[in-house]
Amino acid sequence: MQSFADGVVMNRDFLRSVFQSMLRARILENKLSSLYKAGKIVGGVYLGRGQEAVSATLGTALIQGTDFFAPLIRDQAGRTAFGEPMIDCTRTYLGSVEGPMRGRDGNIHRGRPEMGMPAMISHLGAQVPVIAGMLFAKRLQGTLAGRVGATCIGDGATSTGAFHEGLNLAAVERLPMVVVVGNNQFAYSTPNHRQFACADLVEKARGYGIGGFSVDGTDLLACASVIGEAVRRAREGGGPQLVVAHLLRLSGHGEHDDGSYVPAEIRGGHYGRDCIEVAMRQLVENNHATVDEILAWQDEFSDEVQRAVAQAQQEAVPDPYHEDWTALATRFPLSESISQSIAQ
Numbered sequence: 001m002q003s004f005a006d007g008v009v010m011n012r013d014f015l016r017s018v019f020q021s022m023l024r025a026r027i028l029e030n031k032l033s034s035l036y037k038a039g040k041i042v043g044g045v046y047l048g049r050g051q052e053a054v055s056a057t058l059g060t061a062l063i064q065g066t067d068f069f070a071p072l073i074r075d076q077a078g079r080t081a082f083g084e085p086m087i088d089c090t091r092t093y094l095g096s097v098e099g100p101m102r103g104r105d106g107n108i109h110r111g112r113p114e115m116g117m118p119a120m121i122s123h124l125g126a127q128v129p130v131i132a133g134m135l136f137a138k139r140l141q142g143t144l145a146g147r148v149g150a151t152c153i154g155d156g157a158t159s160t161g162a163f164h165e166g167l168n169l170a171a172v173e174r175l176p177m178v179v180v181v182g183n184n185q186f187a188y189s190t191p192n193h194r195q196f197a198c199a200d201l202v203e204k205a206r207g208y209g210i211g212g213f214s215v216d217g218t219d220l221l222a223c224a225s226v227i228g229e230a231v232r233r234a235r236e237g238g239g240p241q242l243v244v245a246h247l248l249r250l251s252g253h254g255e256h257d258d259g260s261y262v263p264a265e266i267r268g269g270h271y272g273r274d275c276i277e278v279a280m281r282q283l284v285e286n287n288h289a290t291v292d293e294i295l296a297w298q299d300e301f302s303d304e305v306q307r308a309v310a311q312a313q314q315e316a317v318p319d320p321y322h323e324d325w326t327a328l329a330t331r332f333p334l335s336e337s338i339s340q341s342i343a344q
Helices: 012-037 052-061 076-081 086-093 127-141 155-159 161-173 201-208 220-235 275-285 291-314 336-343
Strands: 068-070 149-154 177-183 211-216 241-246
Touching: 012 052, 012 076, 012 086, 012 220, 012 275, 012 291, 052 076, 052 149, 052 177, 052 220, 052 275, 068 127, 076 086, 086 291, 127 149, 127 161, 127 177, 149 155, 155 161, 155 177, 155 201, 161 177, 161 201, 177 220, 201 211, 201 241, 211 220, 220 241, 220 275, 275 291
Parallel strands: 068 149, 149 177, 177 241, 211 241
Antiparallel strands: none
């Protein structure tokens, strides 16, 4: 599949593709929010409102079938851009046995390893060493050339040991990895000034000896330029790249959280603007899309969301009396000798 991040990231096709993923994800997540509030979703719902430009840009800049992408809880836009079918999302949240989690997880821990997207791990920063390990394995296999591995994390994850270990390994081994930090100014409810002491998280890149970029995460054009460049450098042998996107999540940590700890002056500040609205203006002003096209996309994606939800709602949920609750990754039974030793 074509990679748009080939040095001309500001082209019309790239920007339209990113925006379509942003818009599709926003409409889908608005529906998920409604389903959660109506009691139709029993797991947690974590939305990417305000972070779609960053996530979708990264997902679009990667090459499906070649690259690796490890999304986090606010990366529905990136998942969409990287090729995840919408039905995977609705089936997981609504508990369908037909979904990638077989109805076992009404949440966001789904993945498609066969397409280069590992299942999400909730623990902060844990995806960084996963992607580093996947890339290192490809090097050992002799098939690393031309690949990029990327993950999105939040500002809170940069305080974890997993983040340090994974990024340090990638730096020492010069792995083609891109780590995008969505600095939404709060690690759940902990503000930046209680989370780290540096002025900008991008300063951490210097300590690891890797490339570092800082970008306005509410600005689609800026995200396309900066994230596209980071992916290009990683792919061309420049080693790991750290991108810090400054933004604000436009909802609580999850739909169970009202985000009342975010001060009004921050909500009303520059990073409190909606990246979808900013992107719409940018596309229209730069003749990349018309208002009529955008309205048509809204109708198209709304219909797509309704169909995906309706299909998942019609499908069966797991039967606790007949379901094989063995972990999906361990279908092969233990040998008799091992089973006996465990029993003893």
